[in-house]
Amino acid sequence: MDKIGLVTITYNSENVISAFLNCVWQQTYNNFILYVIDNGSSDNTLKYLEKANQKRLKLIKNINNYGVAKANNQGINQAIEDKCSKVLIINNDVEFEEDLIKKLVEFQNEKRCSLVVPKMMYYSAPNQIWYAGSWFSRKRGFLPIHRGLTQLDISQFDQIQTVEYAPTCCLLINTKVFNDIGFMDESYFVYFDDTDFCYRILKDGRHKIYYYPFVNFYHKVGALTKSFDKTDNIRYRGDFFIKQNTTNHVYFLRKEGSFFAYLYIFWLFFRNNIRFIFSSRIKKNFHTWLLINNSYFKGLVK
DSSP states (O other), rough: OOOOOHHHHHSSSSTTTTHHHHHHHHHHHOOOOEEEEOOOOOOHHHHHHHHTTTEEEEEEESSOOOHHHHHHHHHHHHHHTOOSSEEEOOOOOOEEEHHHHHHHHHHHHHTTEEEEOOEESSSSSSSSSESSOOEEEEGHHHEEEETTTBBBBBSSSSSOOEEEEEOOEEEEETHHHHHHHHHTTTTTTSSSHHHHHHHHHHHHHHHEEEEEOOOEEEEESSSSSEEEEEEEEEEEEEEHHHHHHHHHHHHHHHHHHHHHHHHHHHHHHHHHHHHHOTTSSSSOHHHHHHHHHHHHHHHOOO
């Protein structure tokens, strides 16, 4: 039986960690170790984890918040050191069925594939799709576009197939992939780390990501990141999201390195400023405009 390393990152996760742990300990597949990398939580997250009293839990405590990519690498390296043959990178703002690991591992072994990702639903709207496969869009600056986003699930995407991108909310990876492709690029604090990883897999060509839709998996989208701020009952993109997303998109395009990618970097400057003017999700003030443009130029020198 394959030994699986589950890798999850906590940062002030007290509102979601108990439900996540319940799902983990109820798994029918039990040959796993849960690696929790805490990025300096200041709430009660660590208390919940220390109460778990599970031999299968290994807690790595970071004094500071090192970001998603570096923390994932800490967990992946520890799993490899502990002789895990597969790593399941998984968020803790998710809930899932008791056969999640069993189904993903059995499918991966049967298909002899390197990576497997399940269909993911909104936790707040369990019949609505959040992820049902994804492919990189050149015309969108090589961004991956989620298929079926917000659609009512009527089994329209219940076909197993290869995909180009999978979010690391839940991604089962054969450890050989890390030997061939490398680990997460730690230049990404958050956002684009999984985009970069999957794009490297696609360009390398030796490994395939398979979409497996026959799992019940629910994502509490935005529960752990500052994606939105609410002012006067209007949801605006938060400063943290704008900064990370803008900088990292430019950096990702620089790594892609093609002539088209550099053209898109040039276009991004104008697109970002046009969106500032016209998008209802972006606050119209000097601070936000300055943040957008400073973040863009930071991506050019990162």
